[in-house]
Amino acid sequence: MASPRDISRSSLSEPASHSLSASPAATFTSPPASHGSFLAGSLAQRTATAAAKQLKPFNTGDIKILLLENVNQTGRDILTSQGYQVEFLKTSLPEDELIEKIKDVHVIGIRSKTKLTAKVLQEAKNLLVIGCFCIGTNQVDLEYAAQHGIAVFNSPFANSRSVAELVIAEIISLARQLGDRSLEMHRGTWNKVSAKCWEVRGKTLGIVGYGHIGSQLSVLAEAMGMSVVYYDVLTLMAIGSARQVPTLEKLLEEADFVTLHVPETPETKNLISTEQFAQMKNGSYLINASRGTVVDIPALIKAMRAGKIAGAALDVYPNEPAANGDYFLNNLNTWAEDLRGLSNIILTPHIGGSTEEAQRAIGVEVAEALVRYINQGITLASVNLPEVTMRSLTLDESNHARVIYIHRNVPGVLRKVNEILAEHNVDKQISDSKGDIAYLMADVSDVKTEDIKEIRDSLDSLSSRIMTRVLY
Numbered sequence: 001m002a003s004p005r006d007i008s009r010s011s012l013s014e015p016a017s018h019s020l021s022a023s024p025a026a027t028f029t030s031p032p033a034s035h036g037s038f039l040a041g042s043l044a045q046r047t048a049t050a051a052a053k054q055l056k057p058f059n060t061g062d063i064k065i066l067l068l069e070n071v072n073q074t075g076r077d078i079l080t081s082q083g084y085q086v087e088f089l090k091t092s093l094p095e096d097e098l099i100e101k102i103k104d105v106h107v108i109g110i111r112s113k114t115k116l117t118a119k120v121l122q123e124a125k126n127l128l129v130i131g132c133f134c135i136g137t138n139q140v141d142l143e144y145a146a147q148h149g150i151a152v153f154n155s156p157f158a159n160s161r162s163v164a165e166l167v168i169a170e171i172i173s174l175a176r177q178l179g180d181r182s183l184e185m186h187r188g189t190w191n192k193v194s195a196k197c198w199e200v201r202g203k204t205l206g207i208v209g210y211g212h213i214g215s216q217l218s219v220l221a222e223a224m225g226m227s228v229v230y231y232d233v234l235t236l237m238a239i240g241s242a243r244q245v246p247t248l249e250k251l252l253e254e255a256d257f258v259t260l261h262v263p264e265t266p267e268t269k270n271l272i273s274t275e276q277f278a279q280m281k282n283g284s285y286l287i288n289a290s291r292g293t294v295v296d297i298p299a300l301i302k303a304m305r306a307g308k309i310a311g312a313a314l315d316v317y318p319n320e321p322a323a324n325g326d327y328f329l330n331n332l333n334t335w336a337e338d339l340r341g342l343s344n345i346i347l348t349p350h351i352g353g354s355t356e357e358a359q360r361a362i363g364v365e366v367a368e369a370l371v372r373y374i375n376q377g378i379t380l381a382s383v384n385l386p387e388v389t390m391r392s393l394t395l396d397e398s399n400h401a402r403v404i405y406i407h408r409n410v411p412g413v414l415r416k417v418n419e420i421l422a423e424h425n426v427d428k429q430i431s432d433s434k435g436d437i438a439y440l441m442a443d444v445s446d447v448k449t450e451d452i453k454e455i456r457d458s459l460d461s462l463s464s465r466i467m468t469r470v471l472y
């Protein structure tokens, strides 16, 4: 019986194609009822990248990839150069269209907008791996993906500097009311004022979440003569003269500028709400370039109308549109009109990580992780599967197969797997677990096409199996 992630035998009889330009026609088995195994090649097809002296894993032209949300050209080039079939869209998709498209693909690449919920992922019967071409992975049901053997990769810090620089710009812009002055000039009004405009030198910046972005920002802010305090759920080493404070309340009491750099979690939902605004200094400023759910926006509107908060910069919103255009926030959020009517508020369309440098670096990092996973089964830097790596097989090892067995982490599995592999020569084997998911990789030598089928079928029959892949 055909297995869910099998590529059909008819396509396997064609030679592997790795051309840059053409997407080879590939035949796929129709989507089966449940997740299962992935046979990615036959022994007859073994070929190699001459330069790298590495074995090509299978007919890469059979792999279908859907890239959404304008993933950078660098990433697209890396994926197409492998010979994969790459479909590219500039926007994210509404849920019904996403469900239709995801049914067919082995790989999906997204950014922060596309919600890969359990409802969507359960339709993705062929899906092997998700690439988040961004930092945040809150838009993906990571647990569901792990339980179904779908690896998830992201780019943990390639856009951190871009976000930190945007925040620096916003600190000065808010202190000098630059947004309002510029708008007035655009409307033809000359309004030269110094009242309630400040230097940032000597002021205190409070950073909530001292991770990649928060700590980078700390360095830049100190260089401008600011004092830095930070609050984090972890005890973290201070950079420069920054100082960790024990509670969020303490930070809010001390800071002239509060900036948020936490992930979206149940704990960070409405982290800054009415009570927290009351704890902030009179005339202080709030910046949110983390996730829209972290700030209670109606409470912010009230605090700004009351003059408690002198200015704010928001880059992220609880509901964001799928594509660029003349939407505005009003269609998605009831408070949008009130927000737009406030003074000294900078509203940007989630551009914290949107620089050429960041997008190029993310494209390369995530695409390379996808290629390593698709071709070699390497899970290094995966956010939801155990990290397992083995070196690539070389041309001299053309009679090898790489067996990947993703399984429930229950007692006795290794014994059963080794009984299956015992008939062959296992050159290398490595296995690791993360929670109740385990990942095993073994390189087996002197195997024939029939052996591969037998190994795969035997592993598929084990009750612990989540997914089996046999490469080469």
Ligand SMILES: NC(=O)C1=CN([C@@H]2O[C@H](COP(=O)(O)OP(=O)(O)OC[C@H]3O[C@@H](n4cnc5c(N)ncnc54)[C@H](O)[C@@H]3O)[C@@H](O)[C@H]2O)C=CC1
Pocket: 135, 136, 156, 157, 159, 160, 163, 208, 209, 210, 211, 212, 213, 214, 231, 232, 233, 234, 261, 262, 263, 264, 265, 267, 268, 289, 290, 291, 315, 316, 350, 351, 352, 353, 354
């Ligand atoms: N606006 C934009 O374009 C971008 C937004 N982001 C957002 O920024 C967030 C932060 O990014 P990174 O600094 O790279 O993440 P990170 O994971 O390096 O740092 C997050 C820090 O927040 C801390 N934290 C978690 N929960 C907390 C809580 N309840 N209270 C206080 N601290 C808490 C963590 O311990 C960690 O130190 C991302 O999760 C993403 O949502 C990231 C990149 C671009």
Ligand SMILES: O=C(O)C(=O)COP(=O)(O)O
Pocket: 111, 112, 113, 133, 134, 135, 136, 137, 159, 350, 351, 353, 354
């Ligand atoms: O990297 C992140 O988490 C971001 O928020 C940036 O998202 P984007 O790639 O601009 O959709």
